[in-house]
Amino acid sequence: MEQRDRWATKIGLILAMAGNAIGLGNFVRFPTQVAGNGGGAFMVPYFAALFLLGIPVMWVEWVQGRYGGKYGHGTLxxxxxxxxxxxxKPKSALIFGLIGGALxxxxxxxxxxxxxxxxxWSAAYSWFSITGAYFGxxxxxFFGNYLTNHAQVFLFWGITVVLLGIAVGQGVSKGIERWVKxxxxxxxxxxxxxVIYVFALGSPLGDxxxxxxxxxEFIWSPNWSYLREHLYEVLLAASGQIFFTLSLGMGIIQNYASYxxxxxxxxxxxxATVSLNEFAEVVLGGSIAVPLAVAYAPKIVPPEVLAQGSTETLNWIAGEFGLGFSYTSLPNIFVEMGTAGRFFGALWFLLLWFAGFTSAIAMYNYLTALLEEDLNIKRSTGTWIVFALYFILGLxxxxxxxxxxxxxxxxSFQLALLxxxxxxxxxxxxxxxxxxxxxHRGAYIRVPGFYKWITMIVAPIFLIFPLAGTFTDLIGKTLGWPARIAILAMLLIGAVETYYAIKKKYGEELEKNEVIIKV
Structure with a gap:
């Protein structure tokens, strides 16, 4: 069997895995979920979901990846x-292979x-911040005009994706690992x-x-009454956030672990991957956007809402928080900071760009590995095929x-399903x-035995919440024909490609319906 590329160092692997997990979800989606689900009320089910769902599924995906890599496979x-x-039997096992590959x-x-x-967008706003383009x-x-300026949108998209292609095209040890280090x-x-700046900021408006x-206080004061009244919604939001923040249910953890x-x-x-991600999300991600929004509330919240008191103001911030808030209200805060706002605005959006880049590089590598391993297309060529695919799908x-x-x-539904x-x-x-x-093969630690039962029984039960909740949300959204066509096309292509990949290497097994290749 041809020797596959491998991680050159353990620290490179951990940083790559952490980079895969740490993305926009840590610095934008997490504050959004906290703000929109009662602040401290969100944190209790969040940590429950982390220990009962996130950690066991993370271990499952690491095991899957290393096992597939032993046979030379980096795809699901x-x-x-x-x-x-x-x-x-192989013919029945093929069904699960097709499901995993398609998803x-x-x-x-x-x-x-x-x-x-x-x-x-984050790359663009790093530039807009340092140049003061939206100041005054x-x-x-300004954000609406940027989104309709398609030349600008594709320029910053193109810069990002070209750099991703270069990093992935250089391979795992000589490309991805060096970039994430x-x-x-x-x-x-x-x-x-x-975070240090936010802590030192105090009351910038003098109030x-x-x-x-x-x-x-809003984030870290447990709001038990809110949690009792909205238990299902908060539990659903918390368990859904765990998938996004740890990059579970995507196949990319398995891809990295296959090396x-x-x-x-x-x-x-x-x-270690979970720990680095949680530090970035809870300690860092939770200490920037929401505290800044509360400190500058009189400058970004409508006066009639502000006059109703802190509760209504926090509810307004919670309702507005998200991607749009990051590119409209937070820039107002940077403007209020004056000259320093250009620096901190650029730093914030550059942080988002780095976080997004290190996550996207893993997904980019998954498709490149698929072309390389299943279709024998050179990695350097495969990266630009993926570039073209992303351009078409992004239109x-x-x-x-x-x-x-x-x-x-x-x-959101598909992550929980996978x-x-x-x-x-x-x-x-x-x-x-x-x-x-x-x-535990080659493990540096012994996982407590109760986690075996959590993984077998508790985690699948816990998955009911994000599955049921996101399915309900999906039903509530009318999928237009472009979205339907894109979803069905990608599922079909994924299934066909997986069938080809399995048939190419395990065709004799499928024909005889008995296991022949065993490592």
Whole structure:
């Protein structure tokens, strides 16, 4: 078997995995979920979801990736097939391979079709901040004008995706690993500088009722009454956030883990990935946007809302928070800072760009690995094929109103669905004892035995919340024909490609319906 590329160093692997997990979800989506779900009320179910869902599924995906890599596979379809063979005949195992391959392909293509544009927005606003382009202007109108200036949108999108293609085209050890070793430390440095500034800011408008400390109190004071009244909604939001923040249910953790050796640790490495991500999200991501918004509330909240008191003001901020808030209201805050606002505005948006870039690079590599391993297309060529694919899939995001939200609603459902299949295949079909043995092969730590039962039983039950909730949300959104066509096309292409990949290597097995290739 031809030797696949591998991570050159353990720190490179951990930083790459952390970069994969740390994205816009940490610095934009997390504050949005906290603000919109009662502040401190959100944090209790969030940590419950982390320990009962996030950590076990993270270990499942690391195990899957290393196991697939042992057979030379970095994509999910063949890996699902190989693990399902432990309980099923090859022809039946093929069904699970097709499901895994179709869902992973659709995720990495559809998610990046709009995620790359969001990263491009961040690159643009880094430039707009340092040049002061939106200073002295209506920031909402400025953002709207930017979105309709398609030449500018594609310019910053293009800069981002070309750099991604260069990084991925250089390979895992000589490309991705080298890039994340620079970008991840810088990301943490940028975030820590911003957090220190926020802590020191206090009450910038001279009113103690509106300070960064009030923002921290909103996040970290448990709101038990709100949680009792909105338990299901908050639990749904918390469990959904865990998928986004840890990049679960995408197939890209498995892709990165496939470049491990067969006896390389996955237990401690998986836990380290979670820890770095949570530090970035909870400690750093939770300490910038919301406290800033509360401190500058009188400058960004309508006077009639502000007059109703702090509760209504916080509710308004919660309702407005999100991507639009980041590109309209937060720039107003940077304007209020004066000259320093140009620096801190550029730092904030550069932080978002770095976070998005290190996540997108993993999805980019998944598709490049698929072309390289299954279709024998050179990596350097494959990266530009992926570039062209992303350009085509990104056109509806720019030109069709509502398309981004529709595809995003589908992706939210699909992440939870693929995570459920992760557990079905890697734990139940692969067999729980085999999974537990694989998790501890070469492990630096011993995982507590109760986590075996959490992974087998509790995690799948917990998955009901994001699955049911996002499915309900999906039904509530009318998917237009462009979104339907894109979703169905990517699922179909993913299934066909997976069938080809499995048939090419395991055709004799499928024909005889018995396992022949075993490593």
């Amino acid at each position: 379809g063949p890996t699902f097939y190989l693990m399902a063979r432990e309980s099923l 992973a392909f659709a995720t990495t293509t559809l998610l990046n079709s709009y995620y790359l544009h969001l990263i491009g 202007k209506n920031t909402a109108e 620079v970008m991840m430390p810088l990301l943490y440095v940028f975030a820590i500088i911003l 103690p009722n509106w300070s960064t400390i009030k923002g921290f 491990l050796g067969p006896d390389d640790d996955v237990a401690l490495s998986g836990l 509806p995001v720019v030109y069709i109103d509502g398309y981004l939200d529709q595809v995003d609603a589908w992706i 995570a459920l299949f992760d557990i079905i295949v890697a734990v139940w079909l692969f067999k729980p004892d085999n999974f537990w043995e694989e998790l």
